[in-house]
């Protein structure tokens with residue numbers, strides 16, 4: 001997919017500002033790969049929209065870090081664990097670049113969030129990853145289950161239910177030990193579990209947000225990658241309307257029959273559910289309440 005050019009991005013940003021959009025998170029891939037990212041961030045903030053950027057930091061140079069600092073943009077990054085795990089996931093030689101990026105942030109007092117993707121490669125070390133993120137100076141920390149899409153599917157490193165629950169219990173214990181709270185992304189079903197006092201959750205069904213691909217397509221969640229509109233043709237309001245009229249998206253918002261009488265969430269992650277069962281509405285395969293999980297369809 002060809003990424004939108006700068007003019008097209010600016011056009012969308014202006015429409016976003018006039019439509020009352022309050023916040024944009026630039027994610028990827030890695031948005032720092034764009035040569036014009038500094039200008040795009042500047043335009044965003046000038047239009048009165050709060051912005052954050054999700055980057056692995058390897059491409060963060062001094063100029064961009066200074067601009068991020070001046071614009072007051074929040075940075076989010078990812079950490080898989082200590083060096084040996086990080087490089088096993090991200091590749092040889094990436095650890096030093098990551099640390100250099102952290103250094104650029106800290107030198108300028110730029111607040112940063114660390115997200116830990118929990119996969120088969122690191123679920124037993126999730127506690128170490130949390131401690132490390134805290135020691136590096138992260139202002140906030142989250143964990144997210146690796147999902148059976150893209151590279152995680154190719155390498156079969158996506159997390160299973162028992163492994164994820166094990167890692168969540170570890171995360172809670174470590175968070176308690178070091179006196180922090182850790183958010184768990186894309187796992188609203190954890191609300192059903194008692195005793196995880198140091199974790200907190202959100203549910204994307206409660207957000208009013210639009211996921212946009214680098215090429216300007218509106219998606220039903222960026223993880224699913226199903227296109228519902230073209231921002232260049234439909235505009236932001238048109239894309240929002242198309243998303244909310246999309247049959248699959250409407251089904252994603254329905255309560256799965258398996259969840260009747262539970263009420264802890266609205267069925268968990270619908271991207272994972274659709275990927276696993278091939279239909280919606282259906283229950284998140286990571287939900288601990290499923291008695292016996294049949295094989296993936």
Ligand code: SF4
Nearest residue numbers: 186204221269270271
């Ligand atoms: S559908 Fe799933 S992956 Fe997408 S934002 Fe919601 S919880 Fe996360």
Ligand code: SF4
Nearest residue numbers: 259262265267268287
């Ligand atoms: S049974 Fe359904 S509603 Fe209850 S926690 Fe699991 S996914 Fe959420």
